[in-house]
Amino acid sequence: MKSKLTPISEEFELPCGVFIKNRIAKAAMTERLANRKQQVTEQLCSLYKHWSSNGAGLLITGNIMVDARYKEASANLVLENESSISLFKKMVKNGTHNNTQLWAQINHAGRQSSIFSTFKPIAPSAVQLKKLMLFAKPKAMSILEINEVEDRFVRTAFLAKQAGFTGVQVHAAHGYLLSQFLSPKTNQRNDAYGGCIENRARLLLDIVSRLRKELGKEYPISVKLNSADFQKGGFNEEDALFVVKKLEEVKIDLLEISGGTYENIVFLTERYKKGSTKKREAYFLEFAKKIRKETKIPIMVTGGFRSLNFCNKVLENQELDIIGFARPFLMHEDFPKSFIENKEVRVNDAAFDFKIKQMKDFAEAGFYDYQIHRLAKNKRLNLNYNPYLAVLRLTMNECLKGWL
Ligand SMILES: Cc1cc2nc3c(=O)[nH]c(=O)nc-3n(C[C@H](O)[C@H](O)[C@H](O)COP(=O)(O)O)c2cc1C
Numbered sequence: 001m002k003s004k005l006t007p008i009s010e011e012f013e014l015p016c017g018v019f020i021k022n023r024i025a026k027a028a029m030t031e032r033l034a035n036r037k038q039q040v041t042e043q044l045c046s047l048y049k050h051w052s053s054n055g056a057g058l059l060i061t062g063n064i065m066v067d068a069r070y071k072e073a074s075a076n077l078v079l080e081n082e083s084s085i086s087l088f089k090k091m092v093k094n095g096t097h098n099n100t101q102l103w104a105q106i107n108h109a110g111r112q113s114s115i116f117s118t119f120k121p122i123a124p125s126a127v128q129l130k131k132l133m134l135f136a137k138p139k140a141m142s143i144l145e146i147n148e149v150e151d152r153f154v155r156t157a158f159l160a161k162q163a164g165f166t167g168v169q170v171h172a173a174h175g176y177l178l179s180q181f182l183s184p185k186t187n188q189r190n191d192a193y194g195g196c197i198e199n200r201a202r203l204l205l206d207i208v209s210r211l212r213k214e215l216g217k218e219y220p221i222s223v224k225l226n227s228a229d230f231q232k233g234g235f236n237e238e239d240a241l242f243v244v245k246k247l248e249e250v251k252i253d254l255l256e257i258s259g260g261t262y263e264n265i266v267f268l269t270e271r272y273k274k275g276s277t278k279k280r281e282a283y284f285l286e287f288a289k290k291i292r293k294e295t296k297i298p299i300m301v302t303g304g305f306r307s308l309n310f311c312n313k314v315l316e317n318q319e320l321d322i323i324g325f326a327r328p329f330l331m332h333e334d335f336p337k338s339f340i341e342n343k344e345v346r347v348n349d350a351a352f353d354f355k356i357k358q359m360k361d362f363a364e365a366g367f368y369d370y371q372i373h374r375l376a377k378n379k380r381l382n383l384n385y386n387p388y389l390a391v392l393r394l395t396m397n398e399c400l401k402g403w404l
Pocket residue numbers: 027028029030031061062063105171173174224258267268302303304305324325326327328365368369
């Protein structure tokens with residue numbers, strides 16, 4: 001007799017007609033593994049082979065940049081022209097093995113492009129990100145530059161489809177360029193792209209509606225959106241609700257909910273704040289419940305999901321459709337296989353003692369970056385890695401790959 005599937009193992013049909021074989025997605029994690037030409041390397045191919053073999057229904061790549069001048073990290077992948085496609089094809093072949101969906105997350109860092117990438121970033125307005133002196137003051141974009149960014153997102157998505165990616169995700173969260181446009185704190189324009197939320201959302205909505213036209217009705221398109229920036233005067237839940245309704249009109253297949261920016265990095269740190277564990281297990285779920293009532297777009301929530309029972313419960317209650325995991329993929333080599341099979345598995349984050357408060361998120365990024373690089377070299381994870389070394393390693397790599 002066939003055993004009954006638990007909700008997390010059930011397939012899911014997207015509005016475009018594509019099926020995801022289960023409800024587990026690897027959320028985007030920047031790999032910082034591109035070569036000096038920002039192209040795919042053997043290590044990236046091997047990393048995606050590893051992940052596609054491990055049972056997730058959907059893998060979303062780390063952010064692939066639409067413009068090499070404004071990267072999120074020095075060793076980001078960039079997809080700007082046809083010459084990179086052949087290398088991407090191998091990564092895609094590996095990442096789609098085992099009936100896995102592999103979607104390209106496409107991004108422009110705007111003012112969150114650090115000095116390792118550029119001393120002249122661009123942004124909706126000249127509002128500088130003040131963090132560890134790592135970000136230069138951006139130049140406010142001209143209309144021509146805004147139009148160019150729109151074209152670049154469309155081109156990169158088109159090239160991603162050509163390379164064989166089975167879907168794309170537009171990164172409009174975490175304080176990168178599209179999220180800068182959405183937020184009144186970083187968008188102080190008084191033209192058609194600033195002011196009311198309709199104007200602030202214009203660039204994102206124009207991009208997504210063009211993507212739907214270019215990529216066709218049957219191609220999965222996703223958007224990663226903040227529920228809020230968690231900053232006074234920033235993008236808030238009301239704004240987010242407006243954007244979600246508009247995204248429904250342009251027909252997207254999956255809305256991923258997250259939150260925060262480099263100034264308040266809640267998408268990584270919210271778990272460590274005080275509060276009931278249950279509530280903290282999925283810190284953007286409350287907002288997802290609100291938008292569930294307002295939209296039919298399938299919803300993916302990412303951030304803090306760690307126990308199988310809880311995941312099955314929220315799926316059973318139809319609070320969301322797909323569960324996004326990031327760090328759990330770096331805490332167990334065989335995640336999510338072991339997670340689905342063993343009901344007792346809890347995939348807690350690494351707990352490390354790091355005393356410099358201002359750099360805690362940097363230490364965390366460095367620690368997980370190191371784990372990604374180990375997996376890419378077919379090595380086992382090293383969860384005892386020293387967080388101070390992690391900061392040093394990350395900074396050195398950014399300098400070497402960015403400046404030398
Ligand atoms: C090492 C690392 C890199 C990340 N890179 C990205 C990225 O490129 N794009 C993105 O949207 N989110 C990125 N994130 C955020 C994750 O996708 C996710 O939203 C966050 O880690 C919360 O999920 P978790 O609690 O399951 O880790 C990254 C997170 C980590 C730990």
